């Protein structure tokens with residue numbers, strides 16, 4: 001996941017065409033330098049909404065210490081942040097808030113969906129909960145678990161760093177802003193329904209129960 | 210203890226037929242009262258010496274799966290001086306309008322509690338100064354989630370729910386000004402006024 005060459009990677013629903021600006025020695029060296037810098041100084045914007053945030057705090061505190069990966073500055077202002085970490089379940093009432101925060105973050109930006117709830121709605125397959133934040137904002141890394149242990153989150157961060165190191169400026173679509181469209185949605189409605197489908201234990205519940 | 214609270218006979222002698230059945234459950238006296246007299250009864254319970262239920266712990270409601278069974282609005286009262294609790298229930302027929310007098314004028318703490326009951330069960334509290342949704346966002350259109358006839362996943366498709374949620378403009382309804390106590394300054398107790406007046410920014414001066 002996220003480890004394919006971004007120039008040919010399928011992003012979202014559109015297939016990216018290979019850029020006319022082909023990578024050459026200059027761009028790849030430049031990529032190496034910028035990616036090295038970016039990957040090793042990620043400033044996280046913690047969007048902690050529930051129990052996962054407690055585990056996030058543990059990850060940030062001294063024992064696990066994500067400062068080791070260049071994340072020592074918790075950026076509580078989205079305008080100075082690189083990576084949005086959604087730690088916890090997201091109710092529909094917060095959907096416009098996280099969307100606004102994501103839109104406020106300057107490029108380059110990435111996001112990590114931490115925990116079962118942020119990634120899929122988790123056990124909260126009900127009327128009030130967003131069934132996966134990928135229906136609201138693009139997500140780079142999903143960290144499974146309820147809650148994920150700090151090691152899990154750190155593994156997710158390392159995966160994100162790996163993904164960043166594979167990016168190239170030759171890919172013009174990489175830094176495209178993907179805003180909420182005229183339909184009022186970030187993804188096409190069918191895609192939202194598909195992503196929000198119940199799974200696991202909750203498939204035995206019907207819509208009317 | 211299975212003896213009902215002494216408030217029950219007192220209520221019966223004062224209000225007669227406006228007081229319905231009562232029972233004791235887990236040491237807690239539960240008494241049903243008429244919808245139309247609910248405000249009078251609660252005001253009496255609050256003010257009359259010997260009752261003095263001066264603290265409203267909670268207002269909530271119960272909906273039962275049986276569609277014939279009425280929806281019950283529950284007032285959990287406490288007398289701080291006498292250290293006694295009383296649970297008062299009002300049954301609302303689900304076929305009629307779900308309406309009830311607000312007790313905001315008796316206990317100001319009822320403000321958000323009644324908003325929550327309105328939000329989750331759709332009970333209208335007549336006389337409430339600001340009856341808006343409180344947990345769901347204000348333009349929420351799917352109904353009242355804690356009613357038993359409300360489907361767990363809501364009425365709309367997930368795409369529609371997401372669209373409506375993203376279209377909500379939280380800033381139009383919730384702002385920092387709303388959280389400000391500046392408007393209420395004149396009503397605050399003296400010592401609090403002093404402390405706030407000396408505050409860092411002194412914005413209340």
Ligand code: SF4
Pocket residue numbers: 050051052087088089114115116117118122145146147148
């Ligand atoms: S995934 Fe588990 S720990 Fe994380 S927010 Fe959901 S319920 Fe809480």
